[in-house]
Amino acid sequence: MSKVGIVAYGITPFTKEDQKIETVLHSSANKLFQKNPSIEKKDIDGVLVSTNNNSKYLAPVLSEMVGIQPKIAHSIESLCNSGTNSLVSAFSYISSGLADMVLVSGAERYDSPGQILEWDNSRGEFKHPIFWASIFSKSYKRKYEITDEQLATVSVKNHKQAQANPNALSKKTYSIQDVINSKKLTDDLRLLDCSRPCTGSASIILASEEITKKNSENPVWISGIGQKTISAGFTKNPSLTSMESTKIAAQSALKMSKHSIEDVDVAEVHDAFTVCEPMALESLGFTSPGKGTSMIDDLHKTNNFKINPRGGLIGTGHPLGATGISQTIEIVQQLQNNAEKRQTDKANVGLIHNMSAASTSSTVLVLEK
Amino acid sequence: MSKVGIVAYGITPFTKEDQKIETVLHSSANKLFQKNPSIEKKDIDGVLVSTNNNSKYLAPVLSEMVGIQPKIAHSIESLCNSGTNSLVSAFSYISSGLADMVLVSGAERYDSPGQILEWDNSRGEFKHPIFWASIFSKSYKRKYEITDEQLATVSVKNHKQAQANPNALSKKTYSIQDVINSKKLTDDLRLLDCSRPCTGSASIILASEEITKKNSENPVWISGIGQKTISAGFTKNPSLTSMESTKIAAQSALKMSKHSIEDVDVAEVHDAFTVCEPMALESLGFTSPGKGTSMIDDLHKTNNFKINPRGGLIGTGHPLGATGISQTIEIVQQLQNNAEKRQTDKANVGLIHNMSAASTSSTVLVLEK
Numbered sequence: 196m197s198k199v200g201i202v203a204y205g206i207t208p209f210t211k212e213d214q215k216i217e218t219v220l221h222s223s224a225n226k227l228f229q230k231n232p233s234i235e236k237k238d239i240d241g242v243l244v245s246t247n248n249n250s251k252y253l254a255p256v257l258s259e260m261v262g263i264q265p266k267i268a269h270s271i272e273s274l275c276n277s278g279t280n281s282l283v284s285a286f287s288y289i290s291s292g293l294a295d296m297v298l299v300s301g302a303e304r305y306d307s308p309g310q311i312l313e314w315d316n317s318r319g320e321f322k323h324p325i326f327w328a329s330i331f332s333k334s335y336k337r338k339y340e341i342t343d344e345q346l347a348t349v350s351v352k353n354h355k356q357a358q359a360n361p362n363a364l365s366k367k368t369y370s371i372q373d374v375i376n377s378k379k380l381t382d383d384l385r386l387l388d389c390s391r392p393c394t395g396s397a398s399i400i401l402a403s404e405e406i407t408k409k410n411s412e413n414p415v416w417i418s419g420i421g422q423k424t425i426s427a428g429f430t431k432n433p434s435l436t437s438m439e440s441t442k443i444a445a446q447s448a449l450k451m452s453k454h455s456i457e458d459v460d461v462a463e464v465h466d467a468f469t470v471c472e473p474m475a476l477e478s479l480g481f482t483s484p485g486k487g488t489s490m491i492d493d494l495h496k497t498n499n500f501k502i503n504p505r506g507g508l509i510g511t512g513h514p515l516g517a518t519g520i521s522q523t524i525e526i527v528q529q530l531q532n533n534a535e536k537r538q539t540d541k542a543n544v545g546l547i548h549n550m551s552a553a554s555t556s557s558t559v560l561v562l563e564k
Numbered sequence: 565m566s567k568v569g570i571v572a573y574g575i576t577p578f579t580k581e582d583q584k585i586e587t588v589l590h591s592s593a594n595k596l597f598q599k600n601p602s603i604e605k606k607d608i609d610g611v612l613v614s615t616n617n618n619s620k621y622l623a624p625v626l627s628e629m630v631g632i633q634p635k636i637a638h639s640i641e642s643l644c645n646s647g648t649n650s651l652v653s654a655f656s657y658i659s660s661g662l663a664d665m666v667l668v669s670g671a672e673r674y675d676s677p678g679q680i681l682e683w684d685n686s687r688g689e690f691k692h693p694i695f696w697a698s699i700f701s702k703s704y705k706r707k708y709e710i711t712d713e714q715l716a717t718v719s720v721k722n723h724k725q726a727q728a729n730p731n732a733l734s735k736k737t738y739s740i741q742d743v744i745n746s747k748k749l750t751d752d753l754r755l756l757d758c759s760r761p762c763t764g765s766a767s768i769i770l771a772s773e774e775i776t777k778k779n780s781e782n783p784v785w786i787s788g789i790g791q792k793t794i795s796a797g798f799t800k801n802p803s804l805t806s807m808e809s810t811k812i813a814a815q816s817a818l819k820m821s822k823h824s825i826e827d828v829d830v831a832e833v834h835d836a837f838t839v840c841e842p843m844a845l846e847s848l849g850f851t852s853p854g855k856g857t858s859m860i861d862d863l864h865k866t867n868n869f870k871i872n873p874r875g876g877l878i879g880t881g882h883p884l885g886a887t888g889i890s891q892t893i894e895i896v897q898q899l900q901n902n903a904e905k906r907q908t909d910k911a912n913v914g915l916i917h918n919m920s921a922a923s924t925s926s927t928v929l930v931l932e933k
Contacts, residue, residue, distance in 0.1 A: 196662075252920065253683075254642060255642070255793045259800060268925060271639070291659035423635055
């Protein structure tokens with residue numbers, strides 16, 4: 196399989212602004228081109244748009260807005276991991292030889308229709324993601340004797356880390372008691388346990404090996420890809436305390452990259468809710484089952500930004516279609532030693548974990564210098 | 565680039581039925597698996613859904629319905645050529661080595677939101693496709709001195725050919741006078757000049773060379789792919805009497821397949837409106853500018869099914885996300901000498917032309933035995 200690299204990125208602050216989806220989408224692509232004036236738009240073969248927005252034909256719309264006449268132009272949707280699905284699709288267009296350079300732009304408005312799982316009747320009328328997250332939280336706490344305070348640490352850590360991310364939605368830090376005292380949404384979830392929907396956009400250009408080397412002094416390569424869909428409905432999930440699709444995706448991605456999880460220096464994991472972070476760390480293989488919150492507590496106490504350096508979904512906000520792309524940009528910045536106050540030590544191998552709908556689907560990417 | 569073949573297909577009648585999108589989507593995938601019991605669902609690496617429907621997470625939903633746990637699962641949208649965009653994406657997943665076998669299912673309801681070009685302000689409030697088609701019709705008739713009767717022949721021919729297609733929406737034939745006398749929608753368009761939105765679904769499985777040879781006695785290969793997006797908005801179209809994106813896509817697809825247009829024995833072209841068929845034939849290179857209606861008239865008089873054997877979009881109906889896939893199935897049936905009353909002579913090389921939004925985007929595929 197031929198090598199595919201990341202040659203450019205653009206990202207804008209995540210907000211609660213009420214902007215047209217075309218404006219949101221354009222903002223990060225425009226930033227990308229402003230930062231990388233040497234990229235010739237005529238050389239871009241593909242434009243993929245990652246979004247849950249209902250507007251149609253957004254890839255040609257974005258192409259016209261930025262001045263590209265691509266061969267390949269379409270939207271991609273798979274709820275919360277639309278972004279990494281789009282990156283993998285761009286990878287395949289390049290790796291197959293159908294394209295040499297592809298722009299992937301993700302965008303979402305704060306009122307995204309992807310936030311309600313209309314198709315999933317497994318929890319009756321309780322179709323908001325807080326209900327699967329609540330079931331996960333109760334099951335995980337019960338099985339491993341984890342307290343609400345231990346889960347709250349995820350929120351405390353990620354809000355803290357987000358303060359080093361100028362694009363993050365959250366501008367505040369919180370104590371464990373603040374999380375516990377925040378508005379109770381279900382028996383097992385408080386407001387500060389949840390990532391927040393927002394308006395945001397993130398863009399990346401992927402390219403063939405030759406173009407990547409020509410355009411980037413400090414190239415980052417996608418060396419591992421793993422994806423898995425177990426089901427659409429929550430009740431087909433084989434476990435309520437681990438992420439089965441994540442396990443399979445991680446194994447595939449690590450195998451493809453010829454790395455083990457111990458080689459990973461920095462990772463973005465999909466903390467849609469506090470319980471997701473320890474579950475993801477365990478399913479990815481960073482730690483053993485039930486030990487995720489201990490690992491998080493250790494990182495938090497030592498001010499180690501290894502996991503979710505930009506503040507995760509909880510601190511940064513969760514604009515569905517842009518999330519996987521913004522996670523990937525964070526890992527690129529880390530590997531390029533360009534993450535400023537969020538920079539982790541010796542970041543040579545990075546990992547992205549992006550999932551949908553109670554981890555019924557997962558994508559894992561491995562990036563390296 | 566490694567070879568990618570078509571190993572199975574399933575299609576159901578196009579109707580005006582009011583069914584849930586999940587039911588529509590499942591119908592053709594289910595038909596495919598019923599017809600091909602030897603295909604092992606566990607070997608399917610990807611499920612791509614082509615649709616303009618606003619429902620989310622349809623690829624995992626379809627996967628669960630048919631019993632697949634794929635690596636790759638997402639929806640693809642690019643208005644009326646979503647179907648061929650999905651096939652090209654599946655091709656790239658296989659050709660890159662990320663997948664060996666991919667199910668592509670397209671589905672739409674009669675009330676698809678892709679039928680109104682909400683984003684395109686080029687014609688003011690006149691956002692229905694009949695308005696661009698009306699401008700194309702007036703321009704084409706004026707430039708080449710073509711009569712309404714000559715354009716009506718497209719509708720007469722395609723409705724006639726649709727009578728040999730058991731899945732077609734139209735169950736009637738019409739005379740030129742019937743077309744001229746049908747309800748006037750604009751100065752230049754009558755009701756029978758237009759394809760009709762409908763409820764329909766079509767599924768195809770693409771596979772690597774090895775799997776294609778193992779699974780199909782009579783394999784068909786995708787040997788040429790060409791795609792181009794010129795713009796999103798109608799007014800950026802460089803011509804009102806030809807399809808510029810189609811010209812570029814056709815040249816790329818023919819070059820990749822190492823064929824010239826003279827080698828093409830049978831073709832599906834995107835006759836969303838009568839004027840589109842002669843314009844497409846000219847832009848694809850089948851005939852010279854202004855000669856499309858003469859070619860169509862000759863085919864019609866000699867009962868030659870070479871162009872749009874299944875009845876085109878006008879005779880078969882136009883369920884947006886399913887159209888490109890159903891066009892491709894027709895060419896597969898033709899090349900496999902399996903098209904019954906629609907069968908054309910010596911069909912060795914076939915072509916599919918699928919476009920979006922006044923041909924601002926086009927896809928051209930070349931298929932061969």
